[in-house]
Amino acid sequence: MRDIDQFSAAVFEITIGTRLEFLLQVEQPLFVLLRVDHDREVCTILPVELQRVEVPPYSFWVRQEGAGPPLVLIHGLGGSSDWWRHNFDALAAHYRMYAVELIGFGRNQSFLRLNFPLQFSEIASLLARWIESSIEQPVHLVGHSMGGHVAVHVAAQRPDLVRSLVLVSSTGVPFRMAPAEHIRNLFFPRGLFGFLVVMLRDAFRAGPTSITLAYGQLLRADARPLLRALSMPVLLVWGDHDPLVPLVYAKAMLREIPNARLEVLSHASHIPMWENPEAFNRTLLTFFSNISDEERGAAASIFSWPISGWNGGVAHREAGPRRDLILIHGLGMSSSYFVNFAEAMFHRGWSPIAPDLRGFGESRDGPALGPLDHAKELAVWADAVGIRNAVWVGHSIGCNVVAHLRVERPDLVRKTVCIGPLWSPRSIVRLMADLLIDAFREPLALFPFVVRAYWRAGLARWFMTLRRYAPDLRNSIPADVILISGNRDPLPNREAINGLIEVPGAHACHFSYPHETAEAVTRVV
Numbered sequence: 319m320r321d322i323d324q325f326s327a328a329v330f331e332i333t334i335g336t337r338l339e340f341l342l343q344v345e346q347p348l349f350v351l352l353r354v355d356h357d358r359e360v361c362t363i364l365p366v367e368l369q370r371v372e373v374p375p376y377s378f379w380v381r382q383e384g385a386g387p388p389l390v391l392i393h394g395l396g397g398s399s400d401w402w403r404h405n406f407d408a409l410a411a412h413y414r415m416y417a418v419e420l421i422g423f424g425r426n427q428s429f430l431r432l433n434f435p436l437q438f439s440e441i442a443s444l445l446a447r448w449i450e451s452s453i454e455q456p457v458h459l460v461g462h463s464m465g466g467h468v469a470v471h472v473a474a475q476r477p478d479l480v481r482s483l484v485l486v487s488s489t490g491v492p493f494r495m496a497p498a499e500h501i502r503n504l505f506f507p508r509g510l511f512g513f514l515v516v517m518l519r520d521a522f523r524a525g526p527t528s529i530t531l532a533y534g535q536l537l538r539a540d541a542r543p544l545l546r547a548l549s550m551p552v553l554l555v556w557g558d559h560d561p562l563v564p565l566v567y568a569k570a571m572l573r574e575i576p577n578a579r580l581e582v583l584s585h586a587s588h589i590p591m592w593e594n595p596e597a598f599n600r601t602l603l604t605f606f607s608n609i610s611d612e613e614r615g616a617a618a619s620i621f622s623w624p625i626s627g628w629n630g631g632v633a634h635r636e637a638g639p640r641r642d643l644i645l646i647h648g649l650g651m652s653s654s655y656f657v658n659f660a661e662a663m664f665h666r667g668w669s670p671i672a673p674d675l676r677g678f679g680e681s682r683d684g685p686a687l688g689p690l691d692h693a694k695e696l697a698v699w700a701d702a703v704g705i706r707n708a709v710w711v712g713h714s715i716g717c718n719v720v721a722h723l724r725v726e727r728p729d730l731v732r733k734t735v736c737i738g739p740l741w742s743p744r745s746i747v748r749l750m751a752d753l754l755i756d757a758f759r760e761p762l763a764l765f766p767f768v769v770r771a772y773w774r775a776g777l778a779r780w781f782m783t784l785r786r787y788a789p790d791l792r793n794s795i796p797a798d799v800i801l802i803s804g805n806r807d808p809l810p811n812r813e814a815i816n817g818l819i820e821v822p823g824a825h826a827c828h829f830s831y832p833h834e835t836a837e838a839v840t841r842v843v
Contacts, residue, residue: 373448374628381417384410387481388453389606390445391417394463394487398423401462404595405602412603413458418445420468438539442471443626449479456481458606462591463487463563467541474544474620478639482609483552484602487563487588490541491570545574547620552578553605557586557593581605621661623654625680626671629702632695633680637661638669641705645672646696648714648738649787650780652679655767656713659828662836668709673699675719677783678775686779688786689715693722700730709843711735713828714809715787721796733843734799737835738825741795742811746788752808759806759824767829800842802835803827 368381381399383406391409393401399417402409409415420441445468449457459480461469466488473480552575556568565582572580581601586593626636635653643663645656653672660670674681675692687695696719700708710731712720717736724731740749772780795801795814803810804827805820812818821838823831 371448371452373444373451376421376444378421379419381406381419382415383417384413384415386413387606388449388455388457389413389415390449390453390457390459391415392445392459392461392465392469393418393420393423394465396423397462397465401589402591405591405599408595408599409602413606416453416457420465437624438468438471439475439622440624441468442475443622443624445472446476446479447627450476458482458484458609460484460486460602461488463588464489466490467539470541470544470548471622473550474547475622475637476639477549480550482550482606483548484555484605485552485571486555486591486598487557487560487568488554488571489563489567490539490545491567491574492540542574544620545571546576548575549577551605551609553601554578554580555590555598555601556580556582557588557590558582558584559586560588562588621664623657623660627703628680629699630695631681631683632673632676632699634671634673634699634703635660636669636671637664640669641671641703642708643668643670644700644705644708644710644720645670646710646712646716646719647672647675647678648716649784650678650775651714651767651771652774654679654771655764655826655829658832659835662832663839666836666840671703671705675716677779679771682774682779686782686786688783689718689790690722690726692719693726696723697727697730700727705730707732709733709735709839711737711839713737714740714825715783715791717741717799718787718790721799722790724796724799735802735839735843736799737802737828738804738807739795739799739801739810739815740791741793741814742809743792744811746784749784749791749809753825755808756825759808760826761830764826764829800839802838804831 368379370377371380379399389409391399391402391405393399399419402417406415406417421444449472456479459469459473459482461467461484463486466485467490469483469485470488470490473483554568554571554575556563556565558565568580568582572578583590583594583597583601586597591598621637623635623637625633627634633653635656637660645653645660647653647656652674656670656672660672663670673696675687676684676695677686706729708730710720710723710733712718712735714737717739718741720731720734720736724734742749744752795811800819801810801815801817802819802821803812804823804825806822806824807827809825810818819838819842821827821831821834823829823835828835
């Protein structure tokens with residue numbers, strides 16, 4: 319034991335029983351697991367690959383072991399990768415195992431740090447980007463409790479990345495149990511005293527804010543629409559006396575998932591992978607070994623519209639894998655208000671992706687830019703995310719951006735569509751008056767998007783950006799662009815437009831009449 323002094327103990331962990339485990343950092347990012355078995359008087363040193371993964375603007379820890387087909391493990395509320403420690407050896411003998419530590423938990427968090435958990439759909443997008451960029455092939459995905467809920471989002475959003483799905487004592491069906499009873503069962507679980515030290519340590523490390531925010535999501539969320547969309551083989555694994563997510567919830571899930579079966583493990587409650595690890599490991603290995611590529615089924619993604627990535631300071635939302643339809647928002651807005659139109663296009667077979675222009679939305683840092691500078695930034699962003707020969711749709715001043723991009727980088731643009739174009743010789747004062755008139759023609763549902771976006775950008779940036787766009791707005795309408803407008807939109811210069819396609823609605827017709835606008839776009843591209 320004298321040689322232990324050479325290690326820098328960055329992380330200290332202990333297991334109840336006759337075996338002690340220390341996770342020691344030798345040098346960044348190399349860790350070793352020192353396993354001391356008192357009964358056998360054996361000390362074993364095992365290498366552990368614990369990496370900090372960067373998926374901008376976030377980073378998180380992932381423990382990696384083994385070789386073979388990829389297997390991703392997602393822990394539950396307040397947990398860490400250590401919740402799988404009794405499964406590492408058995409699973410890593412057959413698979414390349416990745417035990418993820420979610421943002422806000424595990425080694426990503428320490429008490430009272432401002433590192434809060436994300437929404438489930440945002441976590442899913444983050445994990446999908448990591449799987450796509452780092453693992454580069456479909457994975458077996460396993461989620462426990464809240465981690466199962468996250469895994470359902472990943473599998474529903476990107477079924478092409480998930481070979482099979484295992485939900486272990488998973489949440490996702492709305493709880494009928496009182497919140498107080500859930501909390502009591504969480505912190506005073508039956509039959510889990512050997513697990514209590516690890517759970518309390520992880521809960522303290524996460525802190526009350528992260529746990530409260532994530533728990534609030536669990537109470538509100540209903541994953542049943544996502545469960546019905548799952549196409550890959552699904553295994554539900556439950557303990558026979560789970561007090562936190564009782565077996566009745568497993569049976570409710572089983573009714574919702576088209577291609578699922580349930581395995582109930584004896585002598586286990588809410589943490590079956592810890593309480594009965596031999597049966598748990600055997601169940602998973604048997605399930606995985608019986609899956610062939612042909613059994614995966616057709617990949618039918620569901621629509622989701624969270625922030626999905628950042629590249630070079632530009633944030634974007636996307637749905638679907640192909641990135642063949644790029645949506646550029648208007649003045650002061652962000653990609654969020656494309657949600658209705660993006661969903662309508664998604665269900666017509668497109669894979670929309672919408673960046674936030676520099677200065678707005680999640681890309682709000684940096685100076686106010688004009689249309690040409692925005693176009694140049696988008697060209698760099700498009701190269702980074704792999705866009706080529708796509709359809710670019712601009713709304714309002716977004717029309718000016720896509721028109722410049724078509725000239726600057728024709729290799730990126732197959733078609734250019736402009737919704738609510740603003741090219742006109744009118745003054746800025748007249749433009750602002752027309753915007754005010756339009757405000758009374760828009761649906762009330764649009765205003766939360768407007769208020770939130772304008773509040774984040776600020777009126778000063780709004781005016782500065784408008785001034786930089788003003789000379790370009792007075793230019794003539796470019797040739798070879800497809801022009802679409804709401805029939806009650808006061809902003810387009812109809813006298814100068816030939817071949818204007820009109821749809822119902824005002825300036826934000828893509829928001830208020832998304833299906834009609836999507837149909838018009840689909841017909842012309």
